[in-house]
Amino acid sequence: MSDRSLRILTSADVDKVLDSLDQKLAVDSQRAVFAAYSTAGDAEDAPGVRKLQLPLRHQLSSPDQTMLFMPARVTGSTSCKIVSVPRAGSDGLPGSTIMMDEKTGKVKAIMNARRLTALRNAAGSVLSYQALATDEQTPAHLVIFGSGTQADGHARAFLQTYPSIKKVTIVARRSTPRSKALVQDIAAHFPSVAVSQGVASYADGTAEEGFDLAATVADADVICTMTSSTQALFPAAPVKKGAHMCLIGSYKPHMREVEDELVKRAGVVLVDSREACGHEAGELQGMSDDQLVELGEVVDASTREKAAAKVNGVGDVNIFKSVGLGVQDVAISAVVLAEAERLGLGTVVEEYD
Structure with a gap:
């Protein structure tokens, strides 16, 4: 998969990852990100680039939905989770996570996030x-x-x-x-x-x-x-x-x-x-x-x-x-993406960018 491609993980793809996921990988990802949250402070990966970044959640509203945008970064991984909260009954809370390639600045994956929280x-x-x-x-x-x-x-x-x-x-x-x-x-x-x-x-x-x-x-x-x-x-x-x-x-x-x-x-x-x-x-x-x-x-x-x-x-x-x-989402999404790549799951859109 080239850096011009995009991997899409549907809810079924994510389910397959989670069915076989070693729980230790998930726990270890949270161990690292919690430690970073409590101890990183203003530490930087490069001048002006903080190791841990957790901006305020952004909210947009439509007549039927309240949409929440939650960007975050921890060293090596940047993502934004988007969750919609319906104003009336629906089939739960639709959610997706966009994963970025930090070197190229391109989107490298989009995954269904219903089960990731x-x-x-x-x-x-x-x-x-x-x-x-x-x-x-x-x-x-x-x-x-x-x-x-x-x-x-x-x-x-x-x-x-x-x-x-x-x-x-x-x-x-x-x-x-x-x-x-x-x-x-x-x-x-x-x-x-x-x-x-x-x-x-x-x-x-x-x-x-x-x-x-x-x-x-x-x-x-x-x-x-x-x-x-x-x-x-x-x-x-x-x-x-x-x-x-x-x-x-x-x-x-x-x-x-x-x-x-x-x-x-x-x-x-x-x-x-x-x-x-x-x-x-x-x-x-x-x-x-x-x-x-x-x-x-x-x-x-x-x-x-x-x-x-x-x-x-x-x-x-x-x-x-x-x-x-929010940084928990970054960490768990990185684990799921890595496992999906290892298992060959998801749909790869070649030459997306």
Whole structure:
């Protein structure tokens, strides 16, 4: 493929890449980009060229859609993800990522990005557990609140990374065709794992007969939440000592997925971005910067020991809060493109430019 060509990856192409993708590649890509985000500062690749560039998100609106343009760069990779948010119901959020060739300045690839946000978030969550877990911790029970693409991505990422997990519980406010399909799909891909659905609403005080939300949470080693809830999804008191929470859903100050008591038990919270989470995460409103430690500080060799000790040395549970960073998209897109090229996937448009 010449530098005048363009590779196009459809959703089917991306699915094929993800079906065979080594999860370690995804996690390692996020490890590198989080470290760069937290430690690169104003470091440059060349005079006037910062190693990490994360401009503000741009927004354009049409009568039917709000279109979000999210450019970013990390050394060696530049991309722009475009996501459309419909004003009325549709088939999800259409998304595409444009990858640039930094040497020629030409577009080298366009890929469907519907599943990439979930992939990058799940890889970040796995990384957060790896960064804080002790050698003695071997997770056995994964509890997930939510039943969408993020839930699917997190289940796959944790199960592929930790074969010790033998039980997965998907918790939903109500049983739906989507939640049932998720349970069936995960069970089919991981036949040695007991996958089940629990239906409960902690805010409403309701639960399906036979499902005990408090007991489920008490047994969990890892709890992942990915909902748009404005109220806590489960009680804090039963969560056992040493449990790890990954909070992905809230992105506005009025949204929250856990009780304040759980945040107090953590004491210090691991975040993807101190600035972004401080402004956007409902669960962290009122916390000082000193109570937030960035994931990049925990995974970077120069700051790892001190940062990890600060998180692990305060509370009896760990919380990772993520609102998402544009540079994560750059990193995960580069991994997917490299794998697609290795597998010969996609449509190559010769002499595009």
